[in-house]
Amino acid sequence: MHIRPRRLRQSTAMRQLVRETKLQMSDLILPLFVKAGSNIKNEISSMPGHYQLSIDRLAEEVKEIEKTGILGVILFGIPAVKDSEGSEGESANGVVQEAVREIKKISSDLLVITDVCMCEYTDHGHCGVLTPDKEVDNDKTLPHYIAQAVSHAKAGADIVAPSGNMDGMVAAIRNGLDESGFHNIPILSYAVKFASGLYGPFREAAEGAPQFGDRKTYQMDPANRHEALKEASLDVEEGTDMLMVKPASIYLDIISDIKANFPEYPLGAYHVSGEFAMIKAAAEKNLVNEKIVALETLTSIKRAGADFIITYFAKEVSEWLQS
Numbered sequence: 001m002h003i004r005p006r007r008l009r010q011s012t013a014m015r016q017l018v019r020e021t022k023l024q025m026s027d028l029i030l031p032l033f034v035k036a037g038s039n040i041k042n043e044i045s046s047m048p049g050h051y052q053l054s055i056d057r058l059a060e061e062v063k064e065i066e067k068t069g070i071l072g073v074i075l076f077g078i079p080a081v082k083d084s085e086g087s088e089g090e091s092a093n094g095v096v097q098e099a100v101r102e103i104k105k106i107s108s109d110l111l112v113i114t115d116v117c118m119c120e121y122t123d124h125g126h127c128g129v130l131t132p133d134k135e136v137d138n139d140k141t142l143p144h145y146i147a148q149a150v151s152h153a154k155a156g157a158d159i160v161a162p163s164g165n166m167d168g169m170v171a172a173i174r175n176g177l178d179e180s181g182f183h184n185i186p187i188l189s190y191a192v193k194f195a196s197g198l199y200g201p202f203r204e205a206a207e208g209a210p211q212f213g214d215r216k217t218y219q220m221d222p223a224n225r226h227e228a229l230k231e232a233s234l235d236v237e238e239g240t241d242m243l244m245v246k247p248a249s250i251y252l253d254i255i256s257d258i259k260a261n262f263p264e265y266p267l268g269a270y271h272v273s274g275e276f277a278m279i280k281a282a283a284e285k286n287l288v289n290e291k292i293v294a295l296e297t298l299t300s301i302k303r304a305g306a307d308f309i310i311t312y313f314a315k316e317v318s319e320w321l322q323s
């Protein structure tokens with residue numbers, strides 16, 4: 001008698017029967033970039049198929065998204081004006097706030113998540129306000145996060161996702177939401193966010209690159225695995241509803257650790273702009289097959305322990321899963 005694993009690999013149907021991880025459209029969230037102004041649909045050069053869209057061009061996009069089975073979108077705003085305090089980020093008529101209202105008019109089913117951060121709204125491009133010697137001031141930043149999150153909730157956002165990595169941001173936002181009556185708005189914290197070289201295309205898309213320095217004093221050192229558990233447990237203590245790891249495909253050990261240690265918390269993984277752009281660029285050069293590599297990557301992220309994935313491939317996946 002021989003144990004022969006190949007017996008179960010003989011046909012597509014057989015392989016499907018024993019597949020442990022199944023990627024589905026309901027696992028996926030698509031990022032959208034909303035730009036102040038009108039009649040704007042600018043393709044982002046490093047991210048083929050992704051655009052900066054003005055509010056009046058959102059409807060066509062949302063209708064297309066609805067047909068794909070994508071569960072939701074995460075919104076990033078590019079304001080008309082930036083200042084040192086990121087004021088437009090927290091304005092009731094800011095670009096994300098308007099976009100939330102617009103999407104909610106068009107679609108009642110699509111989940112609308114808003115990224116809560118200041119880098120797109122500050123003229124210096126950092127994720128918080130600065131001290132006189134140009135360091136990011138953690139505690140002076142928190143009230144801005146609260147104001148932004150509450151304004152997103154008022155506009156109708158379903159979930160707020162703080163991404164700025166300030167200490168105490170989850171507790172601050174939770175208190176702020178509760179005080180404003182938004183007890184039912186969940187927080188998806190970017191609990192484990194690394195200072196990665198893979199955010200480059202996003203910074204072009206969101207026009208939010210830091211104008212000096214880098215984000216290493218607030219985002220995590222990619223070398224640190226145990227610290228990821230500390231970051232996640234702090235966010236849990238502070239009352240987050242869900243956790244997230246970012247980037248995803250080169251941090252599968254982290255995804256696995258977080259799921260193992262916090263199994264009761266839904267875990268998202270952000271397959272970021274650079275991860276998307278690398279696969280696209282390699283496929284364009286015919287070095288790899290885009291469909292195979294993208295599906296393999298996203299399946300691996302799920303296999304490692306992610307419950308859902310934010311990915312720029314969401315629309316492509318809907319075509320691939322049907323074919």
Ligand code: PBG
Nearest residue numbers: 117163164198199202272273274
């Ligand atoms: C803003 C933010 C960033 C991303 C999501 N939210 C950029 C950054 O931290 O510099 C990156 C997403 C991506 O690369 O797709 N804090």
Ligand code: ZN
Nearest residue numbers: 117118119127
């Ligand atoms: Zn930021």
